[in-house]
Amino acid sequence: MMLYKKGSLLLMLVALSLIAMAQDVKIAAAANLQSVIKPLAAEFKKQTGITVTAIHGASGKLTAQSMNGAPYDIFLSADVAFTQTLYNKGYSINKPMVYALGSLILCSQRPFDTKRWKKWLTDKSTQKIAIANPSTAPYGKAAIQVLKADALLTTLKPRLVYGESIAQVNTYITTGVVSVGFTTEALIRDPQLKTKLYWLKMDNNNYSPIKQAMVLLKAGKNKAGAQKFYEFLLSPAAKRIFKQYGYQVK
Template identity: 55%
Template sequence: MMNFFPFRLLLTFCFALMIQFNNSAQPLRVAVAANAQDVIKKLQVDFKKKTGITIEVIIGSSGKLTAQIMNGAPYDVFLSADTEFPAKLYAAGFGSEKPKIYALGSLIICGNTKGDIKNWQKLITSPQTTKLAIANPKTAPYGKAAKESLEFYKLKDWVEKKLVYGESISQVNTYIQTGVVNVGFTTEAFLYENSDKSKLKWTRVDTKTYSALTQSVILLKHPKGNQLAQATKFYDYLSSASARKIITANGYHLPKQN
């Protein structure tokens, strides 16, 4: 009777090699808040050039991505538009180390309007502004910041009927670009993403009127082995001179380095 043991052993060895190959070939899964969807494309290219590691980007609102991670989504790194959601993940045991701030954002109000955008508080309460876009404050940090600013100026009730909510800041940007709304609250980085800025008027919202938009990154516990090494490389890369240069060139400010 033929002994199939060596053949079985060979098959097991080949199968193990295939699994290892598939794991190593799997792209790094990076969940990214919608406000950073443009800058992540540039970071993605630069990181691959430097390391050879491919990144698969998943875009969404910070709140929705956090919910997905807590429900088992197999992401390796998460770039949020705030510190609150990553801190929540870390406290719940989903992070391998404390989150760190990688960029500082700023809120603007922007749109294709004939009104005086500099005096935006008066503009949004005037009859000429019929629709005002804002991201969902519950899931999008830039939406939360916009709500805080409206409340600071005691304008929330005045404009409630005019508000058009976007699922994420990306949807708000679409509303602004397509003229669905007169004006909208968005990130300053939007100005760097939009190729046709000439039609848009914009102004910064006073930073004293909303909580700081400190954008954090967290290394998640999901990756193992080679995937963990790659995730750690990207996590560390965000603090590199090369990454910081790309971040500042796309409408963000930088946190102080220790």
């Protein structure tokens, strides 16, 4: 009798474990979300017991991966356009939903006069300026818009160093490979950041709003965990975390 009970208990634990694994969520997340996804996933697991695994990269590359069969349940892009593409081509089961607005900053290990930042950028001492690839990374596209708006692109184009994603730009900045870079405000809001950085928020009138949007992909259609995490990202708890990392939320 005791052996039967122990066997039943073991089977029940195995079944519960399999159910939990089936609910685990795999997401594709824009590189600018690398730091904020950690506390979001931790809070979600605290509430539900469901684990979230994130694959980060440039939004354009993650879009291509999603269309080529990558088993992502949810895609969190750095803009609406890439999620709209997935929806239009039938790879998602819902229209894009904006979860946050991103903020572009100029950031460096070197102190600079924030009132004369344009002059500093054009100075000969500022040799390398990092931006994310504007064709695949929305923050890179925003950086190009800022440079054009301030009539700096032609002058500075030879000094631009392109990162594959905003994560690579952040590495360039924090390791001192470049003099300065255009990146996400989330970088300097990350409590795990150890490097002292100087930064200036760019005028958001000089670039298109970085409307970060998400879609539930077909792989997550019948996964309760994916639906729960999608809804969680729009919850007050998630919005508080996004705000802590420099994002704007409604």
